[in-house]
Amino acid sequence: MGLPKFARLKGVHEELSCNLYVANCGPAVGLTLDCIASAFSAYGTVKGVYPADESGCRVIVSYYDESSAQSALKALDKNPCHDLGGRFLHIRYSVERPPCQVRDPDTVQVSLKASEMNIPGIYLIHDFVSAQEEEQLLAAVDARPWHNLAKRRVQHYGYEFCYDIRNVNTQQKLGDLPSFVECIIEKIPLFRKLHEAADISLDQLTVNEYPAGVGLSPHIDTHSAFEGSIYSLSLSGSCIMEFRASVGDRYMNNSDYSSNYARKAIYLPPRSMLLLSGEGRYAWQHYIPHHKVDMVKDTVIRRGSRRVSFTFRKVRKGPCKCDYPQFCDSQQVKQEIGSY
Ligand SMILES: O=C(O)CCC(=O)C(=O)O
Ligand SMILES: [Fe+2]
Incomplete structure (x- = not known):
C-alpha cells in the first residue's frame, strides 16, 4: 500500500485541516519520524507522520482533529521546537489529494x-x-x-x-x-x-x-x-x-x-x-x-x-x-x- 499523498496549501493559514506540511524537519536533518510524532503529540493525538517528498527534510504530520493541527501550527510555525533540538520549523496546512492526483512527476517507483x-x-x-x-x-x-x-x-x-x-x-x-x-x-x-x-x-x-x-x-x-x-x-x-x-x-x-x-x-x-x-x-x-x-x-x-x-x-x-x-x-x- 502506498503512502497517503498530501499537497501543501500555499499561504493559506486560515483554511483548517488535520494535516500539517512541516519543512526543515525529517530524517535528512537527523529527526526520525517517531521523534517528530512524539514532539507533535504535545498538541493532540498524532495519526501519522509521513515523508512529504524525497528530500528527507519535509514531512506531513497528520492529526485526528483540526484543533490539534491548529494548536501545533500556532505554537511551532517559525518558532524553535524544544523537543526537536530547538529546530525552527516552517508549517502550513496540507490537504490529502484524491488518488487520481497522487502521481508526483518527479518520483519514480x-x-x-x-x-x-x-x-x-x-x-x-x-x-x-x-x-x-x-x-x-x-x-x-x-x-x-x-x-x-x-x-x-x-x-x-x-x-x-x-x-x-x-x-x-x-x-x-x-x-x-x-x-x-x-x-x-x-x-x-x-x-x-x-x-x-x-x-x-x-x-x-x-x-x-x-x-x-x-x-x-x-x-x-x-x-x-x-x-x-x-x-x-x-x-x-x-x-x-x-x-x-x-x-x-x-x-x-x-x-x-x-x-x-x-x-x-x-x-x-x-x-x-x-x-x-x-x-x-x-x-x-x-x-x-x-x-x-x-x-x-x-x-x-x-x-x-x-x-x-x-x-x-x-x-x-x-x-x-x-x-x-x-x-x-x-x-x-x-x-x-x-x-x-
Ligand atoms: O557508481 C556507480 O555505481 C556507477 C559509476 C558509473 O556509472 C560510471 O563510472 O560510469
Ligand atoms: Fe556509467
Missing part, C-alpha cells in the same frame, strides 16, 4: 530486483561479496591515492578514464588490475546464469567514492571506450540508480514515464553487483540522484556517509558496432550521452 524494472540487459546480484571482503576492499583503496573531482573522489586501474574526452587512452596502459580485486573477478561468472555473454576479461576499473548526497549525472558510458558489459559493485553505503530513455526512442515501452523520459530506478544495497549490458548499457542513460535519503517502497533510507563503487569494464580496441546507432559515437550519429 524504486525496484528491489532488476527484473522488476524490465530493462533488457540489466541484472543485479545481492551479497556479491561478503562483509569481510567489503572491509578488505575498502581498506585496499583507502591505502591508495585518490584523485579529487568536483564532488567525489576516484581511482583508475588498468587504463585511466579521462572525463574531459569521456574516453580512455588505449595507448597508455597503467598496468593489470590490482590483486585485491581478484575476489570480485573470480565471481563474475555467477552472472552467466543470468546473462550468457557475461564478459570475464575485464581490464579497466574505476573506483568512485561518493559522499552522502552526491550523485552522478545522467550518461551512457561511451560506446567506443568500452565493450558491452559493465559491472558495478556498491560498497559501504547504498543509493538508488535511475535509468532513463527518451519517449521518442523505440527502446522503451510506454509506461513509467514522466515528461520526455521513461524512468526506472533500482535500489543498490552495499555489496550488490549490477551488470549493465545490451539495451540497458547502450540505450538507457544511468545516473544517481543527488539525494541524502532515498524512498524505497515507502521506506526512507538514509544514504551512508560514503558509497564506494568499483566499476569494471573492458576497454574496446575497435569501433563499436552495436544495434543502437543513435547513441553510438562510433557510428557517428548525434548522441545523448551527458557528462559523468
